[in-house]
Amino acid sequence: MKPVKVGLLGLGTVGTGVIRIVEGHQEDLSSQVGSPIIIERVAVKSIDKKRNIDIDRSKLTEDPWEIIRDPEIDVVVEVMGGIESTKDYILEALERGKHVVTANKDLMALYGSEILAKAQEKQCDVFYEASVAGGIPIIRTLIEGFSSDRIMKIMGIVNGTTNFILSKMSQEGASYDDVLTEAQQLGYAESDPTSDVEGLDAARKMAILGTLGFRTNVELTDVTVRGISSVTKEDIAYAKRLGYEMKLLGIADRDREDDQFSISVQPTLVKNTHPIAAVNGVYNAVYVYGEAVGETMFYGAGAGEMPTATSVVADLVAVVKNLKLGVNGLKAIVPYKAKKLKSDEAIAYKNFLLLNVADKAGVLAKITQVFAEYDVSLESVVQSPNAYTSDAEIIIVTHNASKASMDKVLKHFETLEVIKRVKSVYRVEG
Numbered sequence: 001m002k003p004v005k006v007g008l009l010g011l012g013t014v015g016t017g018v019i020r021i022v023e024g025h026q027e028d029l030s031s032q033v034g035s036p037i038i039i040e041r042v043a044v045k046s047i048d049k050k051r052n053i054d055i056d057r058s059k060l061t062e063d064p065w066e067i068i069r070d071p072e073i074d075v076v077v078e079v080m081g082g083i084e085s086t087k088d089y090i091l092e093a094l095e096r097g098k099h100v101v102t103a104n105k106d107l108m109a110l111y112g113s114e115i116l117a118k119a120q121e122k123q124c125d126v127f128y129e130a131s132v133a134g135g136i137p138i139i140r141t142l143i144e145g146f147s148s149d150r151i152m153k154i155m156g157i158v159n160g161t162t163n164f165i166l167s168k169m170s171q172e173g174a175s176y177d178d179v180l181t182e183a184q185q186l187g188y189a190e191s192d193p194t195s196d197v198e199g200l201d202a203a204r205k206m207a208i209l210g211t212l213g214f215r216t217n218v219e220l221t222d223v224t225v226r227g228i229s230s231v232t233k234e235d236i237a238y239a240k241r242l243g244y245e246m247k248l249l250g251i252a253d254r255d256r257e258d259d260q261f262s263i264s265v266q267p268t269l270v271k272n273t274h275p276i277a278a279v280n281g282v283y284n285a286v287y288v289y290g291e292a293v294g295e296t297m298f299y300g301a302g303a304g305e306m307p308t309a310t311s312v313v314a315d316l317v318a319v320v321k322n323l324k325l326g327v328n329g330l331k332a333i334v335p336y337k338a339k340k341l342k343s344d345e346a347i348a349y350k351n352f353l354l355l356n357v358a359d360k361a362g363v364l365a366k367i368t369q370v371f372a373e374y375d376v377s378l379e380s381v382v383q384s385p386n387a388y389t390s391d392a393e394i395i396i397v398t399h400n401a402s403k404a405s406m407d408k409v410l411k412h413f414e415t416l417e418v419i420k421r422v423k424s425v426y427r428v429e430g
């Protein structure tokens, strides 16, 4: 039973969890794969940094190339982040016949197809379960569990940091900045948290899920993105009054007839009866609607040391099982469908609008007339006085309306004197 030797790139939040699981669950792991799994070398930025795990200093290196070029290493586990240089490490590891496990959604969303092609050429595995929804086995579910179905919709809370922030703002009335700092301290946020709060991290994950679900090559530029930095406590409070929770949702859906799809990430008001509305804190959830299976939903921790490491080590087990069977490099999903993105006329959903208007006769009529002009039908209209001024706030929820029509409505509102400000506009689901 020759041990399987692993080179670990990164010993931060996730890398530390990987060592804890490989050491703590060694008996179970080796009994599954038939040989011990050894973390042979570990690359870090600074060897002298104080760590919250005991590690033999001689295993550490500040040069990832030492690991990539080490002929003794069978599998490279990349949990250090970064894009361009990390891509070079991974491509070279594959070139040398090493299998790769990565948690890096930034890399996989941008260069996944190149990396997977190299892996296939070299008969190596590249697994990336931890890259989307941390501890939830959603990639494996889409590839294996739903291999028999046609996925029509994927809707996910796929960023733990923003869900943590929105939940605390909603439940505790906490301030955005304080909660962001807490998420950073807990190891949920990216090294640059802008990618969390501006929705880029979620967009990268949705590009990965869209590619797997729709079997077409979804690129990051196909995802329309809006983050949560402009969401206010007031928006959340109004949404609650109407029975909605605010969530940063990734939504990918496609048409049954012609496979046209749309994919977006945006703060969304979800009806509080929908199961995804109850997903709070750092938890993630991915709702998948399959033509045959119908509705399903997967829930779990989307970030953090041990949940993320669970997925990384599960991938490691899969690599080693394939090694024993001699079946590495079999690509499970090959995107084969031509990409057909929906036009703005074809994208339709409900909208929530919060308007600040003059409180006088005829205002509502003028506003509803604009909606009628662009064929947007309304589900509800609520007016409440503003406690501090002589203005009124109007909250409108539309029925399904095309994105193109809504853009025209909003453009027209800019010219309407009775509307002092369009305070917020959100997509509504559920």
Ligand SMILES: NC(=O)C1=CN([C@@H]2O[C@H](COP(=O)(O)OP(=O)(O)OC[C@H]3O[C@@H](n4cnc5c(N)ncnc54)[C@H](OP(=O)(O)O)[C@@H]3O)[C@@H](O)[C@H]2O)C=CC1
Pocket: 009, 010, 011, 012, 013, 014, 015, 043, 044, 045, 046, 047, 049, 062, 063, 064, 078, 079, 080, 081, 082, 103, 104, 105, 106, 130, 131, 134, 187, 188, 189, 190, 191, 302, 303, 304, 305, 308
């Ligand atoms: N944190 C989470 O909950 C999740 C993270 N991920 C992804 O996992 C990856 C790792 O995240 P996380 O553990 O949070 O990141 P951390 O910032 O906590 O850790 C990064 C690690 O990589 C090392 N490192 C960084 N750059 C280099 C380099 N050039 N050469 C050698 N070592 C380097 C750092 O060294 P040093 O310790 O010396 O600074 C550190 O040990 C990222 O791709 C992230 O997006 C995915 C899912 C969840």
Ligand SMILES: N[C@@H](CC=O)C(=O)O
Pocket: 131, 133, 134, 158, 159, 160, 161, 162, 188, 189, 190, 196, 201, 302, 303, 304
């Ligand atoms: N920063 C990410 C970490 C996991 O991918 C998040 O908050 O979800």
Ligand code: NA
Pocket: 129, 130, 131, 132, 133, 134, 135, 136, 137, 138, 139, 311
């Ligand atoms: Na996952």
